[in-house]
Amino acid sequence: MKPGIKFNITTQASDSNSWGPAFPNPADFRFDYFKLLKSSQSGLATLPTGESKSVAIVGAGCAGMTVARELHRCGFDVTTYEASDRIGGRLYTRDNPNGDTQAGMEMGAMRMPFFSEPGDDNSILGYYLNYETTLGSTSYAAHLADFPNPGAAPGGTGIYINQGHGPNLEYTSPTLIPWPAGENPDNPELSVLNDKVGEFGTNFSLVANKYYATDNDNWTICWNAMVDYYTNMSFNDVVVAAALTADEINTKIANPATFDGNVGGFGMTPEQAELLYTIGTGDGSWGAFYNIGALWFLRCTYFGFDSNLRTVEGLSNSSSLPNYNASVTDSAGTTLKPPLYEGIQSLVEYLYYVPAPGSTNSLHDSSSAKLYVSEPVNQIERDTNGQIKITHGSSATVDTFDFVVTSPTQWATQMSIDFVGFDQFILPQSKITAEHTQHNISSCKLFFPLNKKFWDTTVNPDNKIPQIMVTDTFIQDTYALSWDNKSMDNGVLLASYTWEDDSLKLLPYDETELSTLVLAKLKEITMATVGQDITQYIDNTKPVHIQWISEPTYIGCSKLYRARNQDSNMIDLSYNQNYASQSNLYFAGENYGVEGGWTEPALRS
Secondary structure, X not given: OOOOOEEOOOOOOOOOOOOOOOOOOOOOOOOOHHHHHHOOOOOOEEOOOOOOOEEEXXXXXXXXXXXXXHHHHHOOEEEEEOOOOOOEOOOOEEOOOOOOOOOOEEOOOOOEOOOOOOOOOOOHHHHHHHHHHHOOOOOOOEEEEEOOOOOOOOOOEEEEOOOOOOOOOOOOOOOOEEEOOOOOOOOHHHHHHHHHXXXXXXXHHHHHHHHOOOOOOHHHHHHHHHXXXXXXXXXXXXXXXXXOOHHHHHHHOOOHHHOOOOOOOOOOOHHHHHHHHHHOOOOOOOHHHOOOEHHHHHHHHOOOOOOOOEEEEEEOOHXXXXXXXXXXXXXXXXXXXXXXXXXXXXXXXXXXXXOOOOOOOOOOOOOOEEEEOXXXXXXXXXXXXXXXXXXXXXXXXXXXXXXXXXXXXXXXXXXXXXXXXXXXXXOOHHHHHHHHHOEEEOEXXXXXXXXXOOOOOOOOOOOOOOOEEEEOOOOEEEEEEOOOOOOOOOOXXXXXXEEHHHHHOOOOOOHHHHHHHHHHHHHHHHHHHHOOOHHHHEOOOOOEEEEHHHOOOOOOOEEEOOOOOHHHHHHHHHHHHHOHHHHOEEEOOHHHOOOOOOHHHHHHO
16 A cells, blocks of 8 residues: 555454454455454545545446445545446346346346355445445345255256256156255255265365464465365366365364365266266356366355355335436446446445445545546556556547556456556566466356246246256256345246356357247256246247357456466465555456455455
C-alpha cells in the first residue's frame, strides 16, 4: 500500500489470533475478510487531507465493482471501463423470456458458498449480502435458497448411464436410477462411489480440523506438505490413488514436522473412475475436470467452496432500493439495463447503485466515480513519471491515472490489452508467461422457461420425472429450479450444463440447432425411462444460451489449473504484493486466485 494512506481498521489486540477465520475457509489465506470489512465501516483507509488519487479499473464484474466501491469510499477518484454493454461480468442473470413473474436464468455463477452457512459471518459474499445490507434504515438482505444439486434436490435426482441400462448393463429396460435427497444412489455400484468420495473428504478434514484454526505455524507446515505432495498430481490421479485409513492419517499428522503431505486418494478402480466421470461428487459431473490439478480440486472441495451452496434470488425490498427499474445510463449517457436486484447479478447492482455505509453517494451517483460500458481498454501504458495512460474505445481515447486495476480473465486480457512501458523490473516475463499459460475452462448453458414446476407434486401429482438428471449423454446435467420469492413462478430448466470437452462438443451448434438436439434427447430419456415426456413442460420457443469460450470479453468462464502449476499460480497471486507499488499496476479477480469458485476469490482479490 502506498505510504501516507491511513488505515481505518479497528483491531482486537487482546486476541493473538483475532484475524484468523473459522474453518472452512481458504487453505492458503487464513484471514478474516468479513471482520476486515465489518471493522472498517468508514472505509478500509483514508487518503491524506487534500490529496487526490485516481484509479482506472478495467472490468465491471464483481471484482472490478468491489475495487471501485471500496477505493471510492477511501477517497479515490475511480473510473471503470467495461468492454461489454452491461455490469456484472460472470455474475450474469438473464431475464426470463416469460416476464418478471418468473425466475431468472443464471448464465454464469449460480450456486454460492458462504463458509459455511449464511449468517456465519465468514465470507465477503455473506458480508455484502447478509450483513451490510441490513445496516441502514431499510432492510434489504438477500433472498437465498438451497441450490438443488444432484443427490440433494427435494424433487429427486435420476442417473442415466449406458442408455439407461446402468453401470453394468444390469437393467433390462432403460432406467433413471434414483438418487434420493441426502442418500446414496439406489444402485450398489454408484453407492460405493459416493462412499469412497465421502471417506476421502472425512480423512482430508482430519488435518484441517486439527490445525487450521490454531494460532501457530502447524497449519502452514501441514498445508505446505500437502501442496508439495499433490502438486504433480491431476484430479484423476487422486481418484485412483490408494485410500488411507483415518488411523493412518492421524498417525501421520501427530507431528506436523514429519508429515509427508499424503492423505491418500479415493481408492477407485479405473472402472469406478469412469462412473464418477458421470455422477460427480454431488454437484454435477466431474469427468470434464479430470485433467485439472489435484490442488485445484482440494482447494475447491474441502475448504468451503463446495458445501452448503445457495442460489441468490435477489434482494428483498428491491423496489425501495436506488434506481429500481429506473432509466439509468453510464457516465457517457449510454443506456444501462435498469437494476431489478434479482438473481446473483443483484450483488454487482448493489455495489454500484447503493451507497456504502458512511457514504453519501453511490458509485452511480458520485461525481468522483465514472463508468463507461461498451468501452474496451486496448492499451495500458506506464509513462516515465509512473503515470498510467489508458487507451480505450474505438476512438482510442487516452486518459491518465495514478493507478490501474485490471480484472478481466487472463485470456481476455492477453488477447485485448497491450501493456507498454513496463520493464522486467516491474512486470517480469515470468508474470507474463504465467498469465498467458494459465487455463480458463469452457462452459455451455442452455435454459428454457417452464410452463409448470413438473417436479412439484403439489401442482403435478402424477409426475415421475426427477428434478435433476445426471447423464452420460452430450447434455450431461439437467437442473429444474424455481425462485421461492416469486409466487407465480413456473420454474426454469437448465436443460444442458456442460464443461470443458463436454461443452466444446456443443460449440459448432447455434442456439436453434442446439435446442433441437437437447430437446430430442430429453424426450428420448424421459419417455424411455418413466414414460413421460419432459418437453411437454418446456417452453421450447424461448431458449436462452451461452458458450463462455466464444464470448470475446471473457474467453472462458473460470480459471482452473493443471498439475505442476503451483509456481505459476503463486506468481499470479503475489504480483500485487511484490511489484504493484513500483508499477502502479494491479491484477484483481477470480483469475488471480488459486481457490475454486468464482465470486468469493474475486471479492477477496
